[in-house]
Amino acid sequence: MLATRSKTGTTKPRAEVPSYLIYEHLDGQPIHYKDYREVMSGTKTFAEIMGSSGIQSLIIAYLQRLLFTRLDEGKFTILSSESGLHLDKRNNLAGDILIFTNETLPISAINEQYVTVPPKVVIEVDIAADPLDMEADTYLFTKTQKLLDFGVEKVIWITTKTKKVTVATPQADWQVKDWHKEVEILEGITFNVGKYLVEKGSTFA
Structure with missing residues (x-):
């Protein structure tokens, strides 16, 4: 149990954060x-x-x-x-979407534990991490570099607030694109978030 000091100088216990509220561990x-x-204060539920x-x-x-529909299973x-x-x-x-080669992750290696081998591609949509733990840009860049160092060949971040797509690979400058541009996931497979939302009739595009 951690402790904090009140205005009167007395020490009072501070509630520990339950493990289920921890999203990730990054550099420990x-x-x-x-x-x-808000969950700890009772104003929101964990599901919210x-x-x-x-x-x-x-x-x-x-x-x-x-x-x-496009990848060979x-x-x-x-x-x-x-x-x-x-x-x-x-x-x-x-990760929101992880793409593995079957040579790297055979079906026999998939169990109730976290995966311990690098995906070929990681795709993330927005940031679920609390901004007071780490600023959004710092979190995105730090996590992306960790994934690339781990052996991931491409990391793609889609951020809905800025309507941008960040594409990071190990041996090239990272790119930031408007989400109305075509973005390649793997050779021959591309996506265009903005175009898709326009076609769906979304005003968010």
Whole structure:
């Protein structure tokens, strides 16, 4: 139990954060779910803070449909829904969409534990981490570099607030694109978030 000092100089206990409110560990630092303090204060439930927004869910579903119809299941495996990656003892990360080659992740290696091998591609939509743990840009850049150092060949971040797509690869300058541009996931497979939302009739595009 941690302690804080009150205005009168007395020490009072501060409630520990339950483990289920921790989203990831990055360089040994716990990264909590955004708005976790509201759960601890009782003003929100855990379900309210861990759920994806409507636009985030729509984009993830769009990407999943694209990948499921275009990727050869005999060569690739797709994991989603904040799949866990264990990089090392100080880094446990989560990803919205992870694309593995079946050579890297055979079906026999998939179990109840976090995956311990690098995906070929990681796709993230928005940031679930609490901004008081780490500023959004710092979090995005730090996590992306960790994934690339782990062996991921491409990291793609889609941010709905800025309507941008960041594409990071190990041996090239990272690119930031307007989300109305075509973005390649793998050779021959591209997506265009802005175009998709326009075609759906979304005013969010």
